[in-house]
Amino acid sequence: MKTSVAIYPGSFDPVTNGHLDLIERGEKMFDVLIVAVLRNAEKQPLFTVPERVEMLREVTKEWRSVEVDVFDGLLVDYARKRGAAVILRGIRAVSDYEYELQMALMNRKLEPRLETVFMIPGEPYSYLSAIAQHGAPLKGLVPAIVEARLRAKMS
């Protein structure tokens, strides 16, 4: 029997209900779903990587097949290391498409056996982009524990 392992990579700075919507869909589809936080030295993050991981673990603890991890370097190398065959990404609007297409094609060039799967979040989350860019807590768009952490950071 095949065990399907998928990786859902991203910054998750912080995790939003849009991300959770995708995790919930992915959890139903794959045997193991690894939510992988990219350690990116270039970006100016709102939350540190350990803070993001902690929040992700808290809000995904009900799903036994969901794991939260950190990676750096090439995603294809990380996927090989974890034995994953699928990269899961979300597409909200047309504006996401160009960037995601380029990344998926690049990853396919680097590792042809790795398939990128795109999912569309629930409609209310389609307009939701990185909270860090807004710089304000958005009620109903992030899990309650994340809202509290955002509030503490802003005050």
Ligand code: ADP
């Ligand atoms: P990245 O910097 O890699 O885009 P993000 O944390 O912004 O990291 O996003 C990680 C993944 O989650 C991406 O595939 C992105 O398209 C998807 N995503 C971001 N926001 C939402 C949302 N509101 N609903 C569903 N998917 C989303």
